[in-house]
Amino acid sequence: MKRIxxxxxxxxxxxxxxxLAGSCASARVSMKTGxxxxxxxxxxxxxxxxxxxxxxxxxxxxGLHMRVRANLxxxxxxxxxxxxxxxx
Ligand code: HEC
Numbered sequence: 001m002k003r004i005x006x007x008x009x010x011x012x013x014x015x016x017x018x019x020l021a022g023s024c025a026s027a028r029v030s031m032k033t034g035x036x037x038x039x040x041x042x043x044x045x046x047x048x049x050x051x052x053x054x055x056x057x058x059x060x061x062x063g064l065h066m067r068v069r070a071n072l073x074x075x076x077x078x079x080x081x082x083x084x085x086x087x088x
Pocket of ligand 1: 038041042043044045046048049061062063065066067069070071080
């Protein structure tokens with residue numbers, strides 16, 4: 001019993017710390033705007049066409065296509081596509 005308590009004293013704060021660190025990381029991502037995510041991700045492989053280069057329907061399709069290439073989450077993709085569509 002004493003052993004279990006000793007283990008818990010060390011493991012619990014670690015688990016809570018990891019949990020908090022994880023939720024902070026996702027908070028950071030969700031604070032980024034579509035324009036930021038676009039700037040950080042969409043120029044890694046090619047020059048990014050201007051938001052005005054495609055219409056809203058095309059951006060939705062391109063978003064799905066490039067989500068796979070850029071390895072973005074659904075939320076990040078939604079923000080980037082909304083940013084790109086805002087120019088039209
Ligand atoms: C890992 C590399 C990579 C990243 C990151 C990337 N692209 Fe692409 N992109 C490509 C390649 C390769 C093509 C050529 C078409 C193909 O084979 O998919 C392309 C083509 C395109 C095209 C031409 C139309 C099309 O769908 O083929 C557009 C527009 C585009 N990318 C926009 C974006 C946007 C917006 C982002 C950010 C969300 C992005 N790309 C991120 C590799 C990338």
